[in-house]
Ligand SMILES: Cc1cc2nc3c(=O)[nH]c(=O)nc-3n(C[C@H](O)[C@H](O)[C@H](O)COP(=O)(O)OP(=O)(O)OC[C@H]3O[C@@H](n4cnc5c(N)ncnc54)[C@H](O)[C@@H]3O)c2cc1C
Ligand code: SF4
């Protein structure tokens with residue numbers, strides 16, 4: 001089991017919540033118990049045996065979007081609060097303490113390898129282009145949330161990859177394990193990691209591309225922590241697609257903004273993991289910037305200072321009320337006259353609450369590039 | 371089954387049936403989701419940033435627990451919640467963001483904690499009159515951010531900007547780091563809207579000044595939740611400054627620095643930031659300057675021509691007192707680090723006890739108070755360091771901010787009490803006032819009689835008139851004796 005860094009956790013527990021202005025769950029609910037240091041206090045007291053895990057304490061300590069907004073003002077560079085909370089909570093499940101709201105989704109995971117239940121069919125694709133072929137063999141991983149909620153983005157990815165002449169496949173996917181990790185079922189994460197590792201190996205692909213930040217994080221950070229190095233390189237969607245543009249395999253369609261219906265002004269909402277963990281804030285903007293005539297307006301807090309849409313840590317399933325309140329706050333910060341673009345299926349879900357269309361970056365690529 | 375949490379300061383609790391009745395009533399007022407008896411919520415609302423709470427946190431004990439936490443979203447809800455508590459005689463503790471430094475939010479008698487963080491809207495931005503009406507639960511940094519987006523500043527930057535609320539500032543008479551130009555929060559507060567324990571809602575007029583008797587709304591300034599709840603305030607704002615001028619000077623002795631400040635304040639300049647550090651703090655904050663001289667950092671801002679003129683006058687004054695110029699980069703460094711209090715977490719983990727005590731002096735006793743308090747703190751066995759700086763200045767004097775750090779071994783609470791028992795009389799003897807901006811809370815209440823003399827009875831009479839049942843934040847501001855916390 002992953003070890004808690006008690007020194008760092010206590011630094012946080014003893015802190016007056018210097019980052020509370022950037023903690024979306026706290027700002028949306030007003031609850032001290034879910035303030036960054038509030039959670040750290042509960043977790044550290046539980047680690048030290050000064051309180052024990054029960055449903056109430058677990059509910060507070062798990063109320064973290066893992067958005068890392070708190071790192072913006074945190075004076076402790078070595079503190080990774082989300083991970084310390086995650087590791088601190090692991091004994092809870094072992095002791096039989098669970099969060100009732102997530103049990104149905106964990107059961108889905110057990111049964112269908114997706115928290116959303118039975119997966120939609122007709123995903124498996126293989127593309128072996130002729131003369132345009134080149135580069136590594138790609139496995140494109142969509143992730144459960146796109147599969148369950150947004151087949152449009154999968155179609156867009158398929159069509160963009162075909163257009164760029166990429167030799168790629170989409171396989172029958174199992175969940176990456178992110179929800180199980182967040183909800184404390186480490187055995188399930190291990191099982192899924194093993195299964196995915198086997199499937200990826202069998203695919204013969206050399207490069208795994210994913211548009212889902214949660215999947216990317218799980219593959220590139222969690223799996224190695226569990227001793228499951230994947231047998232292929234992993235790259236995030238924005239970097240990969242920008243690469244295709246730079247190689248000339250995707251080209252913007254001239255006058256597609258000015259002379260065709262569709263968005264003229266866009267605003268890019270940075271997903272937290274891409275912005276603060278993967279540090280991919282330039283790539284999506286470069287992609288959008290390559291489209292002639294498209295105006296880009298920044299939301300109020302953008303780049304590394306982005307604010308969560310409420311979708312982190314599977315909140316849309318575990319705490320839908322909070323997820324929606326967080327999304328509502330974020331929507332107040334985006335320009336009213338722009339079409340929202342993002343690069344994460346959870347962000348898309350959250351931002352859709354604004355009753356306006358939300359595009360995923362891959363859909364922008366599909367629409368404006370040939 | 372709720373877990374058994376040990377509390378140290380709990381004087382009493384409200385009987386279960388009354389709390390349950392209140393909970394049912396509160397749910398009707400604010401809805402089910404904004405009332406909680408979950409233990410995680412109760413223990414999180416039990417504390418603030420009083421150092422004693424950090425000591426107890428490490429021991430796994432709590433000061434005192436509320437029995438219910440409620441989150442209102444409007445003045446009308448606050449009014450109904452208070453009226454209900456008043457009828458049921460249930461104690462009420464208002465809670466902002468718990469950054470208070472003296473135990474003000476500890477619910478000594480249990481009851482209800484009213485957490486104001488969901489009252490967080492800007493109600494009106496009045497650009498013509500340079501006023502903003504803001505709800506009391508809004509976080510400080512978010513308040514400033516909203517103003518900045520519209521081209522204004524609130525001018526209030528306590529070190530706790532990111533972890534305190536507007537209502538907390540007003541309730542404690544807080545001071546921001548830029549106070550010499552913009553004033554303390556009470557100088558910015560044009561009027562308040564507040565709710566009394568019986569549910570009465572009232573507010574002052576948002577006009578520059580009035581002469582229609584004492585200001586009832588201003589009674590709430592500094593009342594720390596003992597009289598009622600501040601629900602919103604109309605505050606002064608300023609257009610974002612055109613220019614910023616940064617300067618650092620060093621002096622051979624602290625007294626010379628103080629004299630230099632007195633001169634430029636007397637000349638009528640109003641730099642936003644004026645901070646004069648003793649040698650020890652100069653060395654800690656700015657190692658390149660060493661600890662032999664005392665650093666004065668200055669930040670002047672506003673209209674370009676006024677800033678330039680102020681910089682010139684200040685330069686003339688400090689030169690008269692032997693200042694050496696040290697460049698703007700130290701102010702830049704301070705600007706970058708000014709909200710960082712990470713050292714406190716680290717020291718507490720190492721078994722240290724630390725506290726900061728801020729008092730108000732006039733010019734004639736500014737230096738002697740520093741010397742007396744430092745000597746008193748160093749005289750307590752276990753103290754490793756007692757240093758100070760002047761953090762806010764006025765034409766008539768300055769706020770002195772003293773920091774003490776000690777490694778007392780086992781009896782941390784005993785040591786903590788000794789620190790204050792040494793420092794407060796030293797401050798009193800020199801004629802300084804006991805607090806400039808942290809307020810009283812629970813702990814400083816022990817010295818309120820010394821501070822106010824017969825004035826304390828006046829405050830007690832006001833308290834009885836406005837809160838006859840004594841439900842509002844009992845045991846705070848030194849208005850009544852607290853059995854569980856004595857000198
Ligand atoms: C790191 C750090 C730095 C600090 N720096 C400064 C500084 O530079 N300047 C300064 O002045 N202070 C400073 N403080 C002290 C503290 O931040 C202030 O006292 C602040 O005003 C408290 O605000 P809060 O919202 O956290 O209030 P809380 O701690 O939640 O409450 C403080 C008191 O006010 C009452 N209260 C809160 N809201 C209301 C309301 N709406 N109506 C009625 N009563 C209410 C509470 O019951 C309590 O008695 C600092 C504290 C910390 C932790
Ligand atoms: S995350 Fe950092 S800034 Fe936030 S409460 Fe913890 S230690 Fe303080």
Ligand code: SF4
Pocket residue numbers: 022023024025026035036063064065066067068069070071081082
């Ligand atoms: S990661 Fe996000 S939700 Fe979690 S404590 Fe930090 S700011 Fe709050």
